[in-house]
Amino acid sequence: MTLMPGRGIAQHTPLRAPYRTFIEPHIDAIGFAAPRLPVMSCLDRKQLASGDDVRDLFRRNPTDPISLPYVYDGMRERDVQLGVVVGPAIPAGMLRIPFPVVHVEQPEHIEKVVSSVFELGIEYPETGLAPC
Numbered sequence: 268m269t270l271m272p273g274r275g276i277a278q279h280t281p282l283r284a285p286y287r288t289f290i291e292p293h294i295d296a297i298g299f300a301a302p303r304l305p306v307m308s309c310l311d312r313k314q315l316a317s318g319d320d321v322r323d324l325f326r327r328n329p330t331d332p333i334s335l336p337y338v339y340d341g342m343r344e345r346d347v348q349l350g351v352v353v354g355p356a357i358p359a360g361m362l363r364i365p366f367p368v369v370h371v372e373q374p375e376h377i378e379k380v381v382s383s384v385f386e387l388g389i390e391y392p393e394t395g396l397a398p399c
Contacts, residue, residue: 279330279332279333280330280332283329283330285346287326294322294325294326297307297322297325298318299318299319299321299322299325300318301316301317301318301320301321302315302316302321305345306321307337307342308320308336308338308341309334309335309337310324310327310329310332310333310336312334312337312340312341339362339366342366343366347366348366348367348387349366349368349369349380349383349387349389350364350366350367350368350369350385351368351369351371352370352371352373353371354372355372367383367387369383
């Protein structure tokens with residue numbers, strides 16, 4: 268268990284059951300599609316392959332313990348060259364992630380993502396998606 272600095276509530280614990288009960292109907296109303304880019308689960312050591320997998324992750328996330336090593340081990344296995352942490356989810360420097368990571372908490376941080384892609388010489392994967 269890791270206590271996050273500056274957090275006033277428990278996350279990813281059965282103590283969040285009332286929130287999960289509240290949010291589930293909203294999650295169920297969302298149409299989830301299979302990810303077009305690889306998405307790793309923080310709840311299980313697997314890649315999410317379907318819309319149902321993604322929905323299940325959102326349902327379970329409030330109450331089930333997470334493992335960030337599941338995510339970054341899966342990313343490393345797929346030769347990820349840069350990670351982007353969106354929002355105040357993981358304080359910078361808290362984990363030893365085995366590849367460069369840019370934290371985006373403000374719109375102006377997007378510039379660092381773009382410059383990091385350029386500086387690292389990252390080529391856009393062949394996904395059928397246009398680069399940003």
